[in-house]
Amino acid sequence: xxxxxxxxxxxxxxxxxxxxxxxxxxxxxxxxxxxxxxxxxxxxxxxxxxxxxxxxxxxxxxxxxxxxxxxxxxxxxxxxxxxxxxxxxxxxxxxxxxxxxxxxxxxxxxxxxxxxxxxxxxxxxxxxxxxxxxxxxxxxxxxxxxxxxxxxxxxxxxxxxxxxxxxxxxxxxxxxxxxxxxxxxxxxxxxxxxxxxxxxxxxxxxxxxxxxxxxxxxxxx
Amino acid sequence: xxxxxxxxxxxxxxxxxxxxxxxxxxxxxxxxxxxxxxxxxxxxxxxxxxxxxxxxxxxxx
Numbered sequence: 001x002x003x004x005x006x007x008x009x010x011x012x013x014x015x016x017x018x019x020x021x022x023x024x025x026x027x028x029x030x031x032x033x034x035x036x037x038x039x040x041x042x043x044x045x046x047x048x049x050x051x052x053x054x055x056x057x058x059x060x061x062x063x064x065x066x067x068x069x070x071x072x073x074x075x076x077x078x079x080x081x082x083x084x085x086x087x088x089x090x091x092x093x094x095x096x097x098x099x100x101x102x103x104x105x106x107x108x109x110x111x112x113x114x115x116x117x118x119x120x121x122x123x124x125x126x127x128x129x130x131x132x133x134x135x136x137x138x139x140x141x142x143x144x145x146x147x148x149x150x151x152x153x154x155x156x157x158x159x160x161x162x163x164x165x166x167x168x169x170x171x172x173x174x175x176x177x178x179x180x181x182x183x184x185x186x187x188x189x190x191x192x193x194x195x196x197x198x199x200x201x202x203x204x205x206x207x208x209x210x211x212x213x214x215x216x217x218x219x220x221x
Numbered sequence: 222x223x224x225x226x227x228x229x230x231x232x233x234x235x236x237x238x239x240x241x242x243x244x245x246x247x248x249x250x251x252x253x254x255x256x257x258x259x260x261x262x263x264x265x266x267x268x269x270x271x272x273x274x275x276x277x278x279x280x281x282x
Contacts, residue, residue, distance in 0.1 A: 187229070189247075195230045202238035209241025212231050216247055 004034045004057065026052055035061045035086065043067035045074060048081040050103060056086035065090040072096045079103030079122070089114040101125050101143070113137045120146050132156055135180065141165050148173060153184075157206065162187045168194045177204040189216025231255065 003025055023046055025033050031052055037059040043066060048054050054075075055061075063086060065074050074095055077083060081103060088098040088111065098116035099108065105124045115134030118127065120143045130151045132138055138158045139148055145167045152174050153159035159175040161183070162168055168191075175184040184201035187194060191214075201211040229250040236243040236257045243257045 191229070193229060195232065196234065197230065197232045198234065200235045200237075201243075202236070204241070205239045207241060209239075210245055211236045211240050211243040212234070212246065213242075214229060214231065214246040214250060 003028070003030045003032070004036065022046060022054070026054065037061060039064045041066040042074060043069070045071055045076065047076050048078060048083065050078040051080045052078075053082040053084065055082070055084035058085055061086040063088045065095050066092050068093045070094040073098075073100035073119070074116075075099045077101045077103060077106040077108075080105050082107045082109070083111055084108070085110040087112040087114060088116055090116060127151060132159070141168050144168065147171070152176075155181075157181050158183045158186055159201075160185045162191050162194055164188045164190045166192050166194065169197070170195070170199065171197045173199045175199060175201045175204075177202065177206070177209075180206045182206040182209060183213050184211045185213070186210070187212075187214040189214075 020040065022033070022040060023044070026046065026048055033052065033054050034057050035055070036057050039062040041064055063074065065071065070093060074088065075083060075098065077099065083099060095116055097119040098113050099111070099118045101120040101122050104122045106122060107126045108118065108130055110129045112131045113133065115136045117136060117138055117140060119140045120127070123144045124146070125143060126147045126149070127139060128149045128151065132151065132153045134155055135157045138153070138156050139160045141160065141162045143165055148160055148168070148170045150172050154176050155178045156175070157180060159173070160170050170185055177184065181204040184204050185196050185199070196212055204211055229246070231244060231246055231250065231252045233254045236255065244252060244255065246252050
């Protein structure tokens, strides 16, 4: 079973307001929640239950943090859950993570991070076909065995930061920096056996301005 | 954290445009078959590694 919220070409008669309580839908037992066009204001964090998919329908769906509050994570993904095809931004307050992946085998696909961070703290997760735009938009991997593939990092100071984590694969991404960009891929020195493969990295012009920075021999930190 | 015995790998990436340093990796890591080209200013490639098969294009350092 699935639930669709909001108007779209496919569902032209849906008239749910953009203030729909998304969390109540997520907790309602449906496995797929689809949001139509519009900006959905969030003032409390969303928790996506295990095995549930939250996605936009391709007509322009925005999750917007509109509270003046300080929030650690706008959206938390539990094991096996998915987030797809929408834009995440902040118009107020302070957001540490746009998305926190806290459950194994969760997946993000086609998510646009507007100057906000994705933090992955569970194993076997995947991040694909996403856009990270703005200095504060990047992927923080505290995890093992994640796959970061086919993403665009644009105008970021750091694209992917692997933080003492092992067995991750960063493959087939495009990373475009700017004048203050410091790292395309930054791997913490104690990380071991990660692979950075087939990426196109350009214009990391800041100080120090590394394309790939991985200076410490593994196992020595 | 101890080493797994496996090697970190930076393989077959393309670097173009302006960098401070395109790649800096530890000596124990594999850094092979990368293409580093079209650098403009201030770019000093710093490959501290078994840098096999990396191709360096035009650089004006």
